[in-house]
Amino acid sequence: MQYPEPIAKLIDSYTKLPGIGIKTATRLAFYTIDMQEADVTGFAQSLISAKRDLKFCSICGNLTETDPCVICTDTSRDQTTVLVVEEVKDLMAIENTNEFHGLYHVLHGVLSPLAGKGPDDINIESLVTRLQQHEEIHEVIVGTNANAEGEATAMYLSRLLKPAGINVSRLATGLAVGSDIDYADEITLIKSVEGRTQM
């Protein structure tokens, strides 16, 4: 015997989400049935709305309701610096520090030969075009993740952009604030010694 169709379909929908197997999907589906009607309706509407009303900014690749996005249209921001990130989530994380006031460029991915992802598969061409059209941009900060793929992408961007006379920098690697030295991994420790700062 199968579950009644409405719940079977809902379980099927939940299993399409990443990291959710049949057991968790079943649990979530039964939970959904016990939720307030307004919450379920709101959930359904927010799914449709997120898919329908959001697009990527044609300039920087940020997720936005209006194109260009609020960051690209904000003339009070520093128009000379572009911080390159892998994903919109990274942009949000940096933006929430309220300390960076330049512009962004979202790659929507990272160079990964193992996953078959080359320079044409991520948002690099639009970055080059953007730098050519906006000569006021003279620094690109590469804010890809501090792992092998992020480093490779940073290296690629550096070799691509430096010959064009653009100042390419990389986010500092080192000890996370509040962390213990004896818990830090070796490569982080080496990087923190190499990148030591004057006091």
Added chain:
Amino acid sequence: MQYPEPIAKLIDSYTKLPGIGIKTATRLAFYTIDMQEADVTGFAQSLISAKRDLKFCSICGNLTETDPCVICTDTSRDQTTVLVVEEVKDLMAIENTNEFHGLYHVLHGVLSPLAGKGPDDINIESLVTRLQQHEEIHEVIVGTNANAEGEATAMYLSRLLKPAGINVSRLATGLAVGSDIDYADEITLIKSVEGRTQM
């Protein structure tokens, strides 16, 4: 800076699900934006449909599109035996074995003094009424979970129903098929010795 409203609302909806915090909700929301439009629309529809089209069977408490449910209306089933379970999921698990051909009764919970759940908070009264109205039922199998609350509920039902001349039984406890004795917990081992069967 906050996420654009459509995604912020979607993240908020995902966090209302059990076991999903803000980080997972954000990951799911971004995944949703990358999903096929048809899948997202289907997901939204299945949420609404599961909430709108499903009800609980007025006889047994099973989740169903029609009332009474397909099990209660199936006259080919053994009308003399009722298996009492905690949740619809348990009913489905037993039904999927294709070995039990009687009827069910879903309690929608379990007696739990610590959580403030007494006999009036779960589907016990409707079971008593059902047994009074259907004198052909002469065995009740208690299929609550094999934990403290499930055992307490089973004991309560046994004391409630036995005086009315109903044969009350309990699902067997013992070693799970395929399990190793040296990995079994002590109480399971004791139960498996107590409940040993003739060969």
